[in-house]
Amino acid sequence: MSIIDWMDEQYLLGIVNMDNTHKEFVSLVNQLAAAADTDFATLFDELITHTQAHFLQEEKLMMASNFPAYAEHNDEHARILGELNQFKKRVDKGLIAFGRNYIKERMPDWFALHAATMDSALAMDLKNTGFDVATG
Structure with missing residues (x-):
């Protein structure tokens, strides 16, 4: 069951x-x-670890490109x-339903909005300024 359907467009x-x-993020959320x-x-836990690395990658790009x-x-x-860490505390106590509801109810809308606004703006800025993502 997918709660986020990846669409290139x-x-x-x-x-x-x-x-x-x-x-990768979408795949983990769906899993x-x-x-x-x-x-x-x-x-x-894998989602949190991935998300931390994902955000760090973006933050490095943002800092390097001003x-x-x-x-x-x-x-x-x-x-x-x-939010993820707050729900992790509940999940670690065996309160799986809290974490599952958070993932199902929050992540699809959050990801769609974040990708369409904040990440899209970052990508556009990187392209418009000619920032070389590969070399930083």
Whole structure:
């Protein structure tokens, strides 16, 4: 069961490493939505680890390219990581339903909005300024 359907026309930004990371994120979210309770905590941890690395990758790009909306974008990353970590505490106590509801109810809309606004703006800025993502 997919709760986020990857659609190139909606999610591709044209920055290969960002696009690949987003595809991995969507895959993990979908795995979590369908996971058995016995596998949920492990996959939730994987999502957090992936999301931390994903955000760090974007934050490095923003800093290296002097992205003007760095503070706002970084604040959004911190907010979502904070939410994930709050739900991790519940999941670690065996309250899987709390984590599952968060993933199913929050992640699809959040990802669509974040990709379409903040990440799209970053990708556009990187392209417009000619920033070389490969070499930084």
